[in-house]
Amino acid sequence: MNRCHATNVRILLFLVATLAISTLACSSPGEPKQETNATQDPINVIFAIHVEPFLPEFGYDYGARRQELRWLRDKALEYGAKLSLASNGEFMEWIEDFGDEDLVESYLDAGFDWGTHIHPLWRRGRHDWVLMPPDTPPDTVLLIWQTNVDAVDHIIGSENNYGVAPYQTHQPLMVDLMREFNFHIETALTEPAGILAYENLGHYPFNPFRPTALPGKYLKEDLNQTQYVLIPHYPQLEPNPGPSGPRSLGTNQKYFLMEYIEWLHHQRQGLPKKVWVFGIATHDCYNAPNRAYIDTMLMWLNANFIGKRTPTGWVIAEYASATEVASEFFEWEESHPGESSFSWDVGEPYPYTYPEMPQLLKQAEYDTEVSIADGIACYRFRRTSDSPIYVLWSWSETQVIDFSSEISGEVKVYDGKGSSATADASALAVTEEPIFVES
Numbered sequence: 247m248n249r250c251h252a253t254n255v256r257i258l259l260f261l262v263a264t265l266a267i268s269t270l271a272c273s274s275p276g277e278p279k280q281e282t283n284a285t286q287d288p289i290n291v292i293f294a295i296h297v298e299p300f301l302p303e304f305g306y307d308y309g310a311r312r313q314e315l316r317w318l319r320d321k322a323l324e325y326g327a328k329l330s331l332a333s334n335g336e337f338m339e340w341i342e343d344f345g346d347e348d349l350v351e352s353y354l355d356a357g358f359d360w361g362t363h364i365h366p367l368w369r370r371g372r373h374d375w376v377l378m379p380p381d382t383p384p385d386t387v388l389l390i391w392q393t394n395v396d397a398v399d400h401i402i403g404s405e406n407n408y409g410v411a412p413y414q415t416h417q418p419l420m421v422d423l424m425r426e427f428n429f430h431i432e433t434a435l436t437e438p439a440g441i442l443a444y445e446n447l448g449h450y451p452f453n454p455f456r457p458t459a460l461p462g463k464y465l466k467e468d469l470n471q472t473q474y475v476l477i478p479h480y481p482q483l484e485p486n487p488g489p490s491g492p493r494s495l496g497t498n499q500k501y502f503l504m505e506y507i508e509w510l511h512h513q514r515q516g517l518p519k520k521v522w523v524f525g526i527a528t529h530d531c532y533n534a535p536n537r538a539y540i541d542t543m544l545m546w547l548n549a550n551f552i553g554k555r556t557p558t559g560w561v562i563a564e565y566a567s568a569t570e571v572a573s574e575f576f577e578w579e580e581s582h583p584g585e586s587s588f589s590w591d592v593g594e595p596y597p598y599t600y601p602e603m604p605q606l607l608k609q610a611e612y613d614t615e616v617s618i619a620d621g622i623a624c625y626r627f628r629r630t631s632d633s634p635i636y637v638l639w640s641w642s643e644t645q646v647i648d649f650s651s652e653i654s655g656e657v658k659v660y661d662g663k664g665s666s667a668t669a670d671a672s673a674l675a676v677t678e679e680p681i682f683v684e685s
């Protein structure tokens with residue numbers, strides 16, 4: 247190549263670069279200015295299954311439960327979702343009795359998790375599991391854990407037993423038992439932790455964390471507690487409410503959108519990386535009447551969020567097993583020593599960006615996405631005793647839109663951080679930061 251040609255190439259490259267920069271600078275409102283580098287990885291969506299003990303409130307029909315586990319496996323494979331199952335001990339005895347080990351293998355082969363779910367029942371003999379009272383002394387709790395963990399290990403081997411979803415085991419005993427059984431993962435937010443989260447934060451934590459061993463401080467983090475990570479997920483997806491609030495399809499969708507809104511804030515601001523998790527749940531014995539809700543939830547996630555990019559280029563969510571979330575978390579810890587993932591205790595301020603968001607959406611359920619203008623995200627939430635409330639944001643710069651097709655006249659606008667104003671619906675200013683709008 248002669249010198250003259252090289253100079254021409256350099257000039258050409260300069261022109262191309264200048265053109266590229268001016269194109270980015272000239273983007274019109276509504277179009278993303280440019281692809282911003284993501285600081286946050288996609289939101290991990292986990293799907294937890296708790297296999298319940300054989301008690302009157304859960305029923306005794308092993309065949310029906312097995313049918314639901316097959317349905318869940320096939321549904322998850324259809325949608326690309328990953329199941330994180332935890333089973334009580336006696337269920338594993340039935341699996342052996344019926345020669346259903348292939349069902350368990352099909353879960354493990356699919357990359358799903360299979361672990362232990364513990365209610366206060368210990369094994370006196372085969373199919374003779376004894377229910378103990380809630381105030382059972384620690385050595386009996388140890389026995390309960392031992393017999394349930396052994397029963398699961400017997401079928402899948404301890405190396406495949408990913409972790410535990412315990413019921414009614416609280417700190418400080420919890421951390422001792424996790425150490426005793428060498429578990430590193432707890433899934434679920436066992437009551438009363440779920441109630442504490444719902445009543446004070448309006449949702450479950452958006453991030454996994456290492457719970458303190460201090461009694462009663464269910465949402466407080468202790469970075470020196472190096473035994474296990476808690477991966478929260480919501481309770482059974484069903485129309486009926488529970489002690490930690492509504493559990494409906496629309497409520498689960500709302501919870502996902504609340505987390506999405508927080509995650510977007512971290513992306514826009516380029517905040518340091520965190521690990522994000524959103525979890526839905528079902529039970530072997532409660533799944534049949536809720537199949538349609540679960541199916542719709544997965545369909546909605548797939549259609550809008552799983553593997554999908556925002557207009558700014560960020561991949562929103564992906565399915566993950568609990569073990570995958572845990573390994574992402576352990577890696578994050580290594581590269582972010584001493585950093586908090588999530589922590590909250592009574593009396594402390596709301597631990598995320600929009601302290602008023604849970605209050606604004608408290609009585610609301612997700613209704614639909616609204617196509618209102620180019621470059622604007624808009625979601626509508628219905629309320630049984632009130633008019634709908636909306637959340638909107640712009641993907642690039644502030645845009646003034648006509649919102650009259652949804653609400654006409656004067657509207658109330660909230661920023662989710664404590665400020666509110668009124669605006670004319672025909673000239674509503676939508677910012678990159680979300681706004682909450684009602685009549």
Ligand SMILES: [Zn+2]
Nearest residue numbers: 296298365413
């Ligand atoms: Zn349970």
